[in-house]
Amino acid sequence: MASSPHRPPPGVIAGLVLAIVLDTVTQVSWKMSANGPGLLQTLTNPWFAVAMAALCLQFWNWMRVLGSADLSFAQPITALSYVTVLSLSAWCFHDRLTIRQALGIASILVGVWFISRTPHVTTVSPAGSRKP
């Protein structure tokens, strides 16, 4: 009986971490570039270039991750970027997190933990049936 892979290889873990970092950088710098009244101000803001560079890197990185992991494994893990973006915004703008937001962060962390407990790939046994 083939053993189900429960621990993702370091490359997949690194790719997921990078995905969350790039996602956070994209969203935060995109938001920082959108501080002008018009589209032109946003497009010419240097932070917009940072956002677009991060987006391109993210495309390349995400393709690598998807080549080695289930989509239904990798994609929910990126929900962690909700946590990082909110935490970074709260830290940068000295906002306090509400109790609800703290609970929301905890819930997302729990959810991602559940996802991480599943194998990162679906394997097909020699008999042809799918194994979790």
Next chain:
Amino acid sequence: MNASLAGYLELAIAVSVESLAQVLMKIGSAKPSSVTAASASLPATRFGSARRETWILLAVAAYVVEILFYSLALRHLSLSVAFPCGSLCFVGVALLSRYFLGETVSRTRWVGIAFILGGVTLLAS
């Protein structure tokens, strides 16, 4: 049709198209299939000889459509509504992964997704 309903419809389209875009990306990322059919090659074996670039282009087109409909929806809906509804794409991706890509989406994954949806809803309030 009142504005709110139009907004929800536009958001539903955006979320569906985004889920589709993610699946297209997944198919486009598949490595050439090896003798042992690992998960990464499932889309490749199912969708045969179409070039990777085709799938990636389709994914980009889908993302463009999604951005369009999401922008339309934001005219009618507040971000505190649109943001948690947007997280429904986790459900869309899970369903499409299960029935279109043949991935195993176990109960544990569904529980995880449920917690994520709940968390995003709390974040938006």
